[in-house]
Amino acid sequence: MEFKEHIQQLLNEFLAEREDLFLIDIKFSAADHIRVILDGDDGVSLQDCLDASRAIEFNMDRDEHDFSMEVMSAGLSEPLKSPRQYRKNVGRSLELLMNDASEIEGELINVEEDKITLVLKYRKPKDIGKGKVDVVEEREIPYSDIKKALVAIKF
Template identity: 30%
Template sequence: MSTTQSERLRGLLEPLVAAKDLDLEEIEVSRAGRRRVLRVVVDSDDGVDLDECAELSRTISDKLDETDAMGEDEYQLEVTSPGAERPLTERRHYLRAVGRLARLQLHEGGELVARVLGVDDEGLDLEVPGVKGRKPTARRIAFTEIAKARVEIEFNRKDKKEEEA
């Protein structure tokens, strides 16, 4: 997608997404056969449910029909959330991941899987799980040390509601 089209779409869609108290995470235009696919990824601190995606999809579709932002060719619109193994690229993503396991690739090499305990302007407070019966250890990582980060899926993770009970 050209930068100009990307900027036009972001400028057009960001106010619609913000009006629903959501964050516009990504806009992607790709080809699927003869038709194009416009994928709009949204999120919020509380997550995004299917009804919110459907409602936003209708709003975006109406707005795109009013404009020529997608041109004359056919396209398919997809409005979705980032998914379970979402990449962590901005401070707000890390804030949403507090309490979750994350896989961090470090600039200096190496990889770390740890639970995010806290986030501030400079970096993360982590709990690194103990190995072979050892206790977990605390570790501090600055954002500048992180090359890539992604939430890890936990099949036996306790839900926040279970922990509060």
């Protein structure tokens, strides 16, 4: 079995036992450095990262193929990639960069397999007269329209 396939298989076996965790990304460098990014329905602990690392490292022969590896959780600076990640962030504010280069910010209220629903709050000019009015709008956004989605960090 090829090196990358073997690593992927070991990681999949680990994740099959830990259904609360899921893979966000796995990257292999030319120097055989492996970077695994995990997320979980209830977050990812240091112990979860250690367990994933051990599930791979203890089943590989470093004499046969030397490599380095880091396993980490998806941080707030990482874009959301899967519906499962969106689900765990319902109720939070998201910043979306759309494929048409527009930006949208709103509270995530619903997640489906092909789209999300945000509540947008903004001010717009009155139809008649001067001034502005507050608008609250629900907008469904297909994943295919989203270029990048981040959890908005507010202090």
